[in-house]
Amino acid sequence: MPDQLLQQLADGLLIGLMYSLIAIGLTLIWGVMNIVNFAHGEFLMLGMFTSFWLFTLYGIDPIFSIPICFVSMFIMGMLIYRFIVSKVMKGPILAQLVVTFGVSIFISNLAVYFWTPDFRLLPSTILHGTWQIGGIALSIPKVAASVGSVIASGCMFFFLQRTRTGKAILATEMDREAALLMGINTERINSLSFGIGTALVGVAGAFLSTYYYVYPQVGGLFGTIAFCVVALGGFGSIEGAFIAGILVGLAQTLGGFFFDPSYKYAIVFMIYLITIWIKPQGLMGW
Amino acid sequence: MVTHINFTIRRIIAGIAILLLFIVFPLVVRQPFHVHVMILVFMFGMLGVAWNIMGGYAGMFSFGQAAFFGIGAYTSSYLSIAYGVNPWIGLVAGGCAASLVAAAIGYPCSNLRGHYFAIASIAFAEIVRIVFNNWQMVGAAEGLSLPMQNESFANFLFNSSKLPYYYIMLALLLVSLAVCYFIATSKMGYYFRAIKESHKIAEVLGVNVVLYRLMAIMISAFLSAMAGTFYAQYILYIDPGSVMLLATSIQIVLIAMLGGAGSIMGPVIGAAILIPASEYTRVALGYKGTGVDMLIYGLLITLISMYYPEGVWKLFSRIGRKLT
Numbered sequence: 386m387p388d389q390l391l392q393q394l395a396d397g398l399l400i401g402l403m404y405s406l407i408a409i410g411l412t413l414i415w416g417v418m419n420i421v422n423f424a425h426g427e428f429l430m431l432g433m434f435t436s437f438w439l440f441t442l443y444g445i446d447p448i449f450s451i452p453i454c455f456v457s458m459f460i461m462g463m464l465i466y467r468f469i470v471s472k473v474m475k476g477p478i479l480a481q482l483v484v485t486f487g488v489s490i491f492i493s494n495l496a497v498y499f500w501t502p503d504f505r506l507l508p509s510t511i512l513h514g515t516w517q518i519g520g521i522a523l524s525i526p527k528v529a530a531s532v533g534s535v536i537a538s539g540c541m542f543f544f545l546q547r548t549r550t551g552k553a554i555l556a557t558e559m560d561r562e563a564a565l566l567m568g569i570n571t572e573r574i575n576s577l578s579f580g581i582g583t584a585l586v587g588v589a590g591a592f593l594s595t596y597y598y599v600y601p602q603v604g605g606l607f608g609t610i611a612f613c614v615v616a617l618g619g620f621g622s623i624e625g626a627f628i629a630g631i632l633v634g635l636a637q638t639l640g641g642f643f644f645d646p647s648y649k650y651a652i653v654f655m656i657y658l659i660t661i662w663i664k665p666q667g668l669m670g671w
Numbered sequence: 672m673v674t675h676i677n678f679t680i681r682r683i684i685a686g687i688a689i690l691l692l693f694i695v696f697p698l699v700v701r702q703p704f705h706v707h708v709m710i711l712v713f714m715f716g717m718l719g720v721a722w723n724i725m726g727g728y729a730g731m732f733s734f735g736q737a738a739f740f741g742i743g744a745y746t747s748s749y750l751s752i753a754y755g756v757n758p759w760i761g762l763v764a765g766g767c768a769a770s771l772v773a774a775a776i777g778y779p780c781s782n783l784r785g786h787y788f789a790i791a792s793i794a795f796a797e798i799v800r801i802v803f804n805n806w807q808m809v810g811a812a813e814g815l816s817l818p819m820q821n822e823s824f825a826n827f828l829f830n831s832s833k834l835p836y837y838y839i840m841l842a843l844l845l846v847s848l849a850v851c852y853f854i855a856t857s858k859m860g861y862y863f864r865a866i867k868e869s870h871k872i873a874e875v876l877g878v879n880v881v882l883y884r885l886m887a888i889m890i891s892a893f894l895s896a897m898a899g900t901f902y903a904q905y906i907l908y909i910d911p912g913s914v915m916l917l918a919t920s921i922q923i924v925l926i927a928m929l930g931g932a933g934s935i936m937g938p939v940i941g942a943a944i945l946i947p948a949s950e951y952t953r954v955a956l957g958y959k960g961t962g963v964d965m966l967i968y969g970l971l972i973t974l975i976s977m978y979y980p981e982g983v984w985k986l987f988s989r990i991g992r993k994l995t
Contacts, residue, residue, distance in 0.1 A: 421786045472977045479732055479928055480980030482789055486921050487972030490965055497962035601962075605917075609797060612790045651801040654794040661791060662779035 388520035393642045394635065399527040401634020406534035406589040407607055408614035408626040409541055410582035416558045416621020417578040420470060420481055424489040426608020428583050430496060430601060432458055432590020437507060437599045446511045447595050448529070454587040462583025466576045474575075489604070496601035504598045512595050530592035537588060538627045541581075545623065554578055558621050610650070613657040618667055625669030632656075685991075690845075697837050704954075706833045710905065712946045713840040714898050719926040719938025720847045721894035724854060726924070727932035729887035730867030732789045735796030736895050736923045739769040741915035743896025744903040745803065748815045758827035762900045769896035770889040772799075777888040781881045784870065793917065800915040814910025817903065827904045836905050843901060844939070847894045851935050854890070863887055864933075929975050931982025940984060945971075 411425045432454045439445040439453065469488060473480045512526040545551035556564040557574045565571050597603070614633050618625025633653050640652035660667070697706045718736060725731045746768045747761025756764070776795050783791050804812050822829045829835040854860045862883045865873040874880050903909050922945070930941025948971070953964045 415786075419786070421789065469973060469977065473980065476976070476980045478785055479726070479924075479932060480976040482732060482734075482786065483921075483924060483928055484973055484976035486925075487969050487974075487976060489969070490921075491969030491973060494962035494965040494969060498966060502962075609793060609917075613794060616787070616790055645805070647805045648801060651798045654798045654801075657794050658776075658779070658791060658798075661783065661787065665782050665787065 390642070391519075392521045393638045395521050395523060397635035397638035398631060399523070399531050399634070400637065401631035402531035402534040403527075403589065403593060403630075404607075404610060404614050404633050405627045405630025406530070406537055406592070407586055408611045408618070408630050409538055409623055410585035410589075411611050412615045412618065412621055412623060412626040413541075413554075413578050413585075414582040415615060417554060418470075418474070418575055420474070421485065421612070422470075422579075422582070423482075423485040423608065424465070424492060424604075425582075425586055425611055426604025426606070427489045427492040427496075428458060428462070428586045428604070429590045429593065429607055430493065430599075430604040431461070432587035433594040433597075433599045433603065434496065434500065434590075435587070436591040436594040437505060440507055440510065447507065447591050448511055451533075451588055451591045454591040455584045458587025458590075459580045459584035461587075463576050463580040465583070466579035470579065471572070471575065489608070493601050493604060500601065502601055504600045506598055507594055510595055524596060526592075526595040530589075530595070533588065533592050534630075537585060538623065541585070541623055550577070606650070610653060613653060616667055617657055617660050619669040620667060622667070622669040625667060629668060693841060694838075697834055703833055706837055708947055708950045710833065710837055710840050711950065712942045713837075713844045714901060715923065715926055715946050716939040716942035717840075717844045717847045717898045718895055718923045719930065719942055720844070720851050720935075721891045721898070722923050722927045723932060723934075723938050724851055724863075724894070725887040725891040727927060727934070727937070728854065728860060728863040728867065729884060730784070730863075731884065731887065732785070732924070733792040733888075733891070734789050734917070734920050734924060735792035735799075736891075737915050737917065737919040738796040738799040739773065739892040739895035740899040740902070740919065741799065741803065741909075741911065742769040742772055742892075743899025744909045744914045745809055745815070745899075746896070747900040748817055748903045748909055749809055751817065752815060757825070758900065758904050759825075762827075762897055765896040765900045766893040769892040769899075773888045773892035774885055777885050778881070781884055793920075796915065796917065796920060800911050803911040803915060810910070812910065812912070814908060814913070815903075817907040828907075836901075840901055840905075843897060847897075848935065848939070850890065850894065855935055859883065859886070925972055925975070929979065929982055931984025934982070934984045934988075937982050937984040940987065941982065944983070 407425070407429060411422060414420060414422050414425075435454050435457060436447045436450045439450040440447060445453075465488065469484060473484045510526075512529045514525050516523040516525060516528070545555050553564070553569045554574055554577070556567065556569060557571050561571055564574075610633065614629045615626055617633065618627070618629030633656070636656050637649045637653050641649035644652065693709075696709065700706070718740065721739075722733060722736050725733055743765035746765035747756075747758050750756035750761045750764060751758055780788060780791050803809060809815060819830075820826050820828050822831065824835065827839075854863070862873070862878045865876060865878055866880055866883060870880050899914060902914065926941035926945050927938045928941070929945055930939065931937030949964065949968055952967055956963050
C-alpha cells in the first residue's frame with residue numbers, strides 16, 4: 386500500500402511537470418495579450434508530430450529534435466500572431482475567444498488530412514526503460530521530460546527577470562499603456578511572447594512524443610488541462626503555472642487512486658472550479 | 672410617428688411572410704434530407720437564441736451549452752425509459768433539471784467574467800460529460816436508446832414522416848424567440864445589458880448582479896434543455912459523445928456570433944447560414960474521415976471572427992432599413 390501510494394505520487398509529479406511545461410507557454414500568452422489561445426493543444430500536437438517525423442524519416446532522436454521543435458514552433462507562433470491573432474486584438478472579446486478555436490479546428494483537421502487520425506507511438510528512442518528505486522518504478526522518458534520542464538521553467542524565469550526583453554514582456558503584462566509610454570514596442574512584445582509560448586509547447590511536444598501516443602486529436606485533452614493549470618496558477622504567472630501543474634498532476638493520479646480512475650479528469654476540473662470560486666485570481670495571480 | 676408605425680407594420684408583415692414561407696417549405700420541398708437540414712437549422716437556432724440570452728445580452732460567454740442540451744436530452748429520455756413519463760412532461764422536467772444545475776454552477780461563478788467565465792464553462796461541461804460517460808444508471812458510454820412506440824403527437828414520436836418534427840421544432844424556436852423578445856424589451860433586458868457593460872456600474876445603479884446573472888443562465892439552460900429533449904425524441908438515441916460535445920458548444924457560440932450576438936434574430940440567421948453550409952459540404956465532399964469538411968469549418972470560424980465579428984445581422988438590418 387505505501388509503495389502503491391508512493392508510485393502514484395511519483396507518477397503524479399512526473400505528469401504534473403509535463404503539464405507545467407505545457408502551461409507555461411499558455412500563461413505567457415494569456416498574461417501578455419489577455420488572449421485565450423485555444424489552439425495551444427494543437428501546437429503541442431504539432432510539436433509531437435515534428436519530433437515523430439524527424440525520428441521516423443531521418444532517424445533524429447527526439448532529444449536532438451528539441452531545438453528544431455523550438456525554432457520551428459517559434460516561427461509558427463509568430464506567423465499565427467502576425468496574420469490572425471493580431472487582427473482580432475482590437476475586436477470584440479467574443480471574436481478573440483472564438484478565433485483561436487477556428488485555428489485549433491483547422492490545424493487538427495489538417496493533421497487528420499495529411500497524417501490520418503491514427504495513433505502512433507515512437508519505437509524505443511535513446512530515452513527508454515524504467516528505473517527501479519525501492520518499490521517504485523520511474524519511466525525514464527517521463528523523468529527526462531520532467532527535468533526538461535524544470536530547466537525550461539528556470540530558463541523562462543531567468544529570461545523574464547534578468548534580460549531586457551524579458552523585463553519588457555513583464556512590463557507589458559503588468560500595464561500595456563505604461564509600457565507603451567516607456568518606449569516598449571508592445572506589438573513586437575506580443576508577437577515575441579506568442580512565439581516563445583508556442584516554442585515552449587513545441588518543446589513539450591517533443592518530450593511528450595517519447596512516451597505518449599502521437600495523434601491529431603491529442604491536443605484537446607492536454608489543452609483543456611493546460612487552461613485549468615493556468616487559471617489555477619494565476620493568469621500570466623510562470624511560477625503559478627509551474628506549481629499548479631504539479632498540483633493538477635498529483636490531483637489526477639491521487640484522485641484516480643482513491644476514487645475511480647475514469648473520473649480523474651473530472652476531479653481536476655472540479656478542483657479548478659472550486660479554486661476559482663474561492664480565489665478567482667488563482668494561486669499566484671494578482 | 673406615422674412613419675414609425677408604418678415601419679413596425681411593415682416589419683410585422685415581413686415577419687409573417689417569412690413564417691408562412693417556413694410553414695409551406697416542407698410541403699413543397701419533399702426530400703427528407705432538406706427537411707432534416709431545416710430541422711437542424713431550427714434546433715441550432717434555438718440553441719443560439721438560448722446562448723444569446725446569457726452571452727449576447729448578459730455578457731456571459733458560455734462554451735458549455737452542450738451540457739444543458741445533454742441534460743435535457745438525458746432527463747426526458749431516462750424518465751421515459753425508466754418510469755414511462757410522457758416526453759412532453761420530460762421536456763419541462765429536462766428544462767427544470769438543467770436550470771437547477773445551471774443555478775448550482777452559476778452561483779459560485781457569479782464573479783467570473785469574460786475569458787474566466789468561458790474557461791469555467793468548458794470545465795463544467797467536461798465534468799458533466801465525464802460523469803454521464805461513467806454513470807451506469809443512464810447507460811454510461813453506451814447511452815440510451817428510446818423504445819419504439821406508436822407514433823402520435825401525445826407520444827412525441829413519429830416514424831413515417833419528418834413533418835411533425837419540423838413543425839414542433841419551428842414552434843419551439845418561436846417560443847424561444849418570444850422569450851428572448853420579452854427579455855430584450857423588458858426591464859430585465861436592460862439590466863442584462865448593464866451587467867454586460869460593467870458589473871460595478873450595474874451594481875451601483877441598483878441591479879442585483881448575482882440574481883440577474885443567475886436568471887440569465889437559468890433561462891438559457893431551460894431553453895437549451897428543451898432543444899435537447901427534442902433532439903432525443905427526433906434521433907431516438909443519445910450518448911455523451913453525441914449530445915455533450917465541446918464541438919457542439921463551440922458551434923452554438925459560433926452561430927450566435929456569426930448571426931450577431933445581442934440581437935433577437937441574429938442566432939437564427941447564423942444557424943440558417945452555418946448549418947446548411949456544414950451539412951451540404953459534408954454531403955458534397957462525402958464523409959471519408961479525411962477531415963476536409965472540418966478543415967473548411969475551422970477556416971470559416973477564423974475568417975468570421977477576423978472580418979465579421981459583429982455578425983451579419985448588422986448587415987441585414989442595414990439592408991432591411993433601406994428597403995423599408
